[in-house]
Structures are given as structure tokens and as C-alpha cells.
Amino acid sequence: MPRITDYDLYEVPPRWLFLRIETSDGRVGWGEPVVEGRAHSVRAAVEELMESSLLGEDPHPVADHWQVMYRGGFYRGGPILMSAIAGIDQALWDLRGKAFGAPVSxxxxxxxxxxxxxxxxxxxxxxxxxxxxxxxxxxxxxxxxxxxxxxxxxxxxxxxxxxxxxxxxxxxxxxxxxxxxxxxxxxxxxxxxxxxxxxxxxxxxxxxxxxxxxxxxxxxxxxxxxxxxxxxxxxxxxxxxxxxxxxxxxxxxxxxxxxxxxxxxxxxxxxxxxxxxxxxxxxxxxxxxxxxxxxxxxxxxxxxxxxxxxxxxxxxxxxxxxxxxxxxxxxxxxxxxxxxxxxxxxxxxLGIEIDEAVVEARAGDVDWHNPVWRHDDGSVAEW
CATH class of the missing domain: 3.20.20.120 (Enolase-like C-terminal domain)
Structure with missing residues (x-):
């Protein structure tokens, strides 16, 4: 039975966070867990979920992993947690599709x-x-x-x-x-x-x-x-x-x-x-x-x-x-x-192949945040 053995996170320009999950049989799955402008926060949530719930586990039961990530915490929902779950879920589906040699669809x-x-x-x-x-x-x-x-x-x-x-x-x-x-x-x-x-x-x-x-x-x-x-x-x-x-x-x-x-x-x-x-x-x-x-x-x-x-x-x-x-x-x-x-x-x-060399070369501390706009009176405006 394959196991999830490792993962890496890459902050890449212009404002994205990529997740790479590797299994014991050599497969690699990719996900994109990010809240634009809050990449550091989502990175921490992904790390917590991976370390507490996924490392060492069989990657195939994607639906059960989703339930564990969502229901395994008393506090649920919101942009940070759901984006972390989203990127992990994408990577797990990528791994599952590669195991069967078929697109996720x-x-x-x-x-x-x-x-x-x-x-x-x-x-x-x-x-x-x-x-x-x-x-x-x-x-x-x-x-x-x-x-x-x-x-x-x-x-x-x-x-x-x-x-x-x-x-x-x-x-x-x-x-x-x-x-x-x-x-x-x-x-x-x-x-x-x-x-x-x-x-x-x-x-x-x-x-x-x-x-x-x-x-x-x-x-x-x-x-x-x-x-x-x-x-x-x-x-x-x-x-x-x-x-x-x-x-x-x-x-x-x-x-x-x-x-x-x-x-x-x-x-x-x-x-x-x-x-x-x-x-x-x-x-x-x-x-x-x-x-x-x-x-x-x-x-x-x-x-x-x-x-x-x-x-x-x-x-x-x-x-x-x-x-x-x-x-x-x-x-x-x-x-x-x-x-x-x-x-x-x-x-x-997912039907795509990520160029890992480009990801490695461009990864770094990408500090993108949306602008803070103000009205004429100085009050904050919706961006």
C-alpha cells in the first residue's frame, strides 16, 4: 500500500502557493492552496494538516481525508482552512488519477x-x-x-x-x-x-x-x-x-x-x-x-x-x-x-505536468498583498 512520504510548499510569483505531495511508490501530486495576499497563513495551515493528518497515510481515500481535515477540527470553515484543504484535496486527486492512469474527470x-x-x-x-x-x-x-x-x-x-x-x-x-x-x-x-x-x-x-x-x-x-x-x-x-x-x-x-x-x-x-x-x-x-x-x-x-x-x-x-x-x-x-x-x-x-525546475528556480518569499484603497475622506475603501 502506498503512503504519503513527503511534501513541499513553494511560494511562486506572481502570488501563488504550490503544494507538492510525494508517495512511497514515487508518484507526485500537485495542488494550489492559497489565499491571495495571505500565502503565509495558508502555508501554516497546510503544514499543520499535513503533519497531523496525512503524512504516512494511504493517499487513495480522498473523500475520507477531506472529512478528517474538515471535521477533525472543532473550528471549521473560513478562507484559510478551506483553502488549505482545497490545495491538499487537489494534490490527492492528482495522485489518485495518476494511480489509475486517468484524468480526474x-x-x-x-x-x-x-x-x-x-x-x-x-x-x-x-x-x-x-x-x-x-x-x-x-x-x-x-x-x-x-x-x-x-x-x-x-x-x-x-x-x-x-x-x-x-x-x-x-x-x-x-x-x-x-x-x-x-x-x-x-x-x-x-x-x-x-x-x-x-x-x-x-x-x-x-x-x-x-x-x-x-x-x-x-x-x-x-x-x-x-x-x-x-x-x-x-x-x-x-x-x-x-x-x-x-x-x-x-x-x-x-x-x-x-x-x-x-x-x-x-x-x-x-x-x-x-x-x-x-x-x-x-x-x-x-x-x-x-x-x-x-x-x-x-x-x-x-x-x-x-x-x-x-x-x-x-x-x-x-x-x-x-x-x-x-x-x-x-x-x-x-x-x-x-x-x-x-x-x-x-x-x-489533473492532466498537467508541472515543470519542477522552473518552480524551484522561481520559488521564494513572494510578498504579494492587495492594495489598500481609501476614499477622499481617508476612510478605507473596498478593493
Missing amino acids: ELLGGPVREKMRVYQWVGGDRPADVGDAAAAKVEQGFSALKMNATPEFGRIEHPAAVEAAVDRIRTVRERVGPEVDIGVDFHGRVAKSMAKRLAERLDPYDPMFVEEPVLPEHNEALPDIAAHTSTPIATGERMYSRWDFKPLLEQGVVDVIQPDLSHAGGITEVKKIADMAEAYDVALAPHCPLGPIALAACLQVDGVCHNALIQEQSLGIHYNEGSDVLDYLADPAVFDYHEGFVDLPDGPG
């Missing part, structure tokens, strides 16, 4: 699609020049885009700030035409007092969805916001378990959920969340502004979920300075985007 019942639609980010944190950027991405073959709606946004904003946000969406729509989808991310920057007004004003430009129109701690406001717009509502990147998603689905106003495979408990948990959502006729669009391991894990789940709508991916995103998704892959062609789609990885495990 085959172990989950087999894929329901051959390829997955993806979208490409345009603009930046403070969106600018979005028209030209959108046109360039469409020229590259992408049929769906996403952009931030606003920079900092006050609780009650003046009409010019609202009009500036509307003008950015209008500009993109006019440049790319009606056959390209545009996701608009409120990023939790818009208070509920303005979310209704802004969402309603965007309706004429037919967004694919408005994302995180309010912070998840204010999800009770979603029915009121939904009543002011015909645009689908998406949220979920800052929710970490099926129990977080349960009341959201019961509300009946969300159209797209966006759990993150590196934050919401990994493959094991997100597959369950996706199945719950399907019962409520809610689509799945996993959040993934992260690295190649997280993206591969997303695509394995997308492949087996009929309600998977579209996949975020971070190639060329404004966060990726110095390193990008393909840099860490032995075969970058596994993520060869074509006509707005990517084929499902069909290699064993």
Missing part, C-alpha cells in the same frame, strides 16, 4: 463535454482603456470578456461616477458587438445602496452577468437588487463550503455561482456545490484568477458538471507581473485556447 464519472468556454479579463483594478483591450481580445479569438465595473465607489455616489461606469460598459459593447459576452464585476466595491441603481443602468448593454453586486455578508440584499435588473447575478468567490452556498441557493435569485477550487474545499467540495446548484437551475462558473494547478482542477470539475457555464482563467490578467500561467507547465499547449474554448486536460490526474 474520468474518476468523477466521465466528462459531459469535450471543451470548456473561457473568458478573458480586460482593463485592470481601476478599469481604463477597456474598449481597445476588449477589441484586441476578441481579435485573439475570445468570445467572452470580464471587466471591473468601477474603481473605488462610495456608499452614495454622484451621478457622474455612475455614468462613468455605464460609459465603460457601453464602450466595450459598442466595440465588440452583440455576439460577445461581457461579465461585469462589481468586486464587492458597490454598497447595496448603489448596487440597485448601477445594475439597472447596465441592463441596456446586456451584460453576461453582474458579479458580486454586494459583499457576501450582505447577500440578503440580493433579492432587492435582482428586482431592479434583468441581468443574471453571479457571486460566490468569497464563499467556502456547501453550507455557505445553501442559503444563497435557497434565496432563488442567483443565476451563476462562482466557487473557487483553491478556496472552497477543492475538487471534492466544489463538485458537491455544483450539484446542489444544478438542483436549483443555477449555473457554475468557477472563480480562478490563479495559477495552472487551480485552473486544471477547475477544468476537471467543469468537465463533469452539466451546469458549468464558463471558466475564468488568468492568462495575461493584470495581477500576473513577472510570471504567468503557462510559465510553470512542462507542456503549455495543454491550455491552448481556440475560438474561446479550451480542451479538457486528458492526461492522468
Whole structure:
């Protein structure tokens, strides 16, 4: 019986944490356990879980390991613990797939699609020049885009700030035409007092969805916001378990959920969340502004979920300075985007091969933290 014999953690640019787990029979599994800007905290949680629950154990019973990591502690949930569990879970599934010589999607019942639609980010944190950027991405073959709606946004904003946000969406729509989808991310920057007004004003430009129109701690406001717009509502990147998603689905106003495979408990948990959502006729669009391991894990789940709508991916995103998704892959062609789609990885495990030499060379103390923004009066703004 194989045993888990060793593990290593690598902080790599631009802001990722990779986990490598090795077994007694020479297999290696990779995961991506990270909270962007809190890599050191997640590293400590991974080390604690590996040392207390996994070293010396058979890697194959992935579901049981998940339960031990989650239920083996009196205090549960939250971004740090669930992200640590997520990355370990990804690595265990990678090991299991390699043991059977099959991609994870085959172990989950087999894929329901051959390829997955993806979208490409345009603009930046403070969106600018979005028209030209959108046109360039469409020229590259992408049929769906996403952009931030606003920079900092006050609780009650003046009409010019609202009009500036509307003008950015209008500009993109006019440049790319009606056959390209545009996701608009409120990023939790818009208070509920303005979310209704802004969402309603965007309706004429037919967004694919408005994302995180309010912070998840204010999800009770979603029915009121939904009543002011015909645009689908998406949220979920800052929710970490099926129990977080349960009341959201019961509300009946969300159209797209966006759990993150590196934050919401990994493959094991997100597959369950996706199945719950399907019962409520809610689509799945996993959040993934992260690295190649997280993206591969997303695509394995997308492949087996009929309600998977579209996949975020971070190639060329404004966060990726110095390193990008393909840099860490032995075969970058596994993520060869074509006509707005990517084929499902069909290699064993997660379906990718990490270039360990590149990981070793670039690993170090990567001290990335999101900026702290402030309003004109000096108070902290939502980033």
C-alpha cells in the first residue's frame, strides 16, 4: 500500500502557493492552496494538516481525508482552512488519477463535454482603456470578456461616477458587438445602496452577468437588487463550503455561482456545490484568477458538471507581473485556447505536468498583498 512520504510548499510569483505531495511508490501530486495576499497563513495551515493528518497515510481515500481535515477540527470553515484543504484535496486527486492512469474527470464519472468556454479579463483594478483591450481580445479569438465595473465607489455616489461606469460598459459593447459576452464585476466595491441603481443602468448593454453586486455578508440584499435588473447575478468567490452556498441557493435569485477550487474545499467540495446548484437551475462558473494547478482542477470539475457555464482563467490578467500561467507547465499547449474554448486536460490526474525546475528556480518569499484603497475622506475603501 502506498503512503504519503513527503511534501513541499513553494511560494511562486506572481502570488501563488504550490503544494507538492510525494508517495512511497514515487508518484507526485500537485495542488494550489492559497489565499491571495495571505500565502503565509495558508502555508501554516497546510503544514499543520499535513503533519497531523496525512503524512504516512494511504493517499487513495480522498473523500475520507477531506472529512478528517474538515471535521477533525472543532473550528471549521473560513478562507484559510478551506483553502488549505482545497490545495491538499487537489494534490490527492492528482495522485489518485495518476494511480489509475486517468484524468480526474474520468474518476468523477466521465466528462459531459469535450471543451470548456473561457473568458478573458480586460482593463485592470481601476478599469481604463477597456474598449481597445476588449477589441484586441476578441481579435485573439475570445468570445467572452470580464471587466471591473468601477474603481473605488462610495456608499452614495454622484451621478457622474455612475455614468462613468455605464460609459465603460457601453464602450466595450459598442466595440465588440452583440455576439460577445461581457461579465461585469462589481468586486464587492458597490454598497447595496448603489448596487440597485448601477445594475439597472447596465441592463441596456446586456451584460453576461453582474458579479458580486454586494459583499457576501450582505447577500440578503440580493433579492432587492435582482428586482431592479434583468441581468443574471453571479457571486460566490468569497464563499467556502456547501453550507455557505445553501442559503444563497435557497434565496432563488442567483443565476451563476462562482466557487473557487483553491478556496472552497477543492475538487471534492466544489463538485458537491455544483450539484446542489444544478438542483436549483443555477449555473457554475468557477472563480480562478490563479495559477495552472487551480485552473486544471477547475477544468476537471467543469468537465463533469452539466451546469458549468464558463471558466475564468488568468492568462495575461493584470495581477500576473513577472510570471504567468503557462510559465510553470512542462507542456503549455495543454491550455491552448481556440475560438474561446479550451480542451479538457486528458492526461492522468489533473492532466498537467508541472515543470519542477522552473518552480524551484522561481520559488521564494513572494510578498504579494492587495492594495489598500481609501476614499477622499481617508476612510478605507473596498478593493
